[in-house]
Amino acid sequence: MVAAHTIVTIVGSLRKESFSLKIAHALAELAPEELQLDVMTLHDISFFNQDLEAAPPADWLAFRDRLHKSSGVLFVTPEYNRSIPGVLKNAIDVGSRPYGKSSFNGKPTGIIANSPGPLGGVNAAKHLQNILPGISGPIMQQPEIYLAGVGDAFDEKGELIKEALQQVLKQYIDAFAAFVEKHNK
Ligand code: FNR
Numbered sequence: 001m002v003a004a005h006t007i008v009t010i011v012g013s014l015r016k017e018s019f020s021l022k023i024a025h026a027l028a029e030l031a032p033e034e035l036q037l038d039v040m041t042l043h044d045i046s047f048f049n050q051d052l053e054a055a056p057p058a059d060w061l062a063f064r065d066r067l068h069k070s071s072g073v074l075f076v077t078p079e080y081n082r083s084i085p086g087v088l089k090n091a092i093d094v095g096s097r098p099y100g101k102s103s104f105n106g107k108p109t110g111i112i113a114n115s116p117g118p119l120g121g122v123n124a125a126k127h128l129q130n131i132l133p134g135i136s137g138p139i140m141q142q143p144e145i146y147l148a149g150v151g152d153a154f155d156e157k158g159e160l161i162k163e164a165l166q167q168v169l170k171q172y173i174d175a176f177a178a179f180v181e182k183h184n185k
Contacts, residue, residue, distance in 0.1 A: 005034060026160040027173050074112065
């Protein structure tokens with residue numbers, strides 16, 4: 001079966017060995033067949049600058065187009081200094097413009113925060129829940145997911161080896177698939 005829904009899966013870390021990136025790839029594998037996760041990092045999104053809005057750079061337009069064509073958006077992010085990383089905020093600013101025409105608009109949205117530490121990036125997730133509502137679609141509220149202790153969840157090949165985490169991710173992505181379906185009718 002061809003996947004019915006493409007989900008732009010935005011990774012909030014640029015790090016090569018990023019746990020967030022590995023979690024995004026694990027989710028792509030665990031996703032039910034009707035969901036295709038288009039995992040993207042933010043290396044190519046240039047700085048938002050309001051002066052450029054009249055003639056936006058090609059990378060902004062490509063990012064907005066990718067969002068427009070999607071059936072939903074999934075954020076997989078670490079927490080930096082009790083908030084979201086700057087690169088993620090920059091991408092959200094780029095996607096939110098032009099004013100009133102956010103490319104996130106109407107897209108069912110999921111938020112997955114994580115940390116090798118004990119708090120699971122909960123503050124990053126909460127900050128996303130604060131800033132997205134004016135520019136996004138519906139945000140899935142349950143199950144909530146703040147992944148703590150992800151530092152030993154992957155082997156040297158990047159494969160997910162922590163069974164408890166795999167179960168949580170599977171539950172989440174199945175719930176998100178149903179949420180996306182509901183909001184794409
Ligand atoms: C961190 N880290 C971190 N962790 C956390 O749980 N809460 C926090 O507020 C912060 N703050 C923070 C700031 C900065 C600038 C860095 C570089 C790191 C640790 C962070 O969770 C850890 O480095 C993760 O491995 C980063 O995510 P990725 O790159 O593995 O996806």
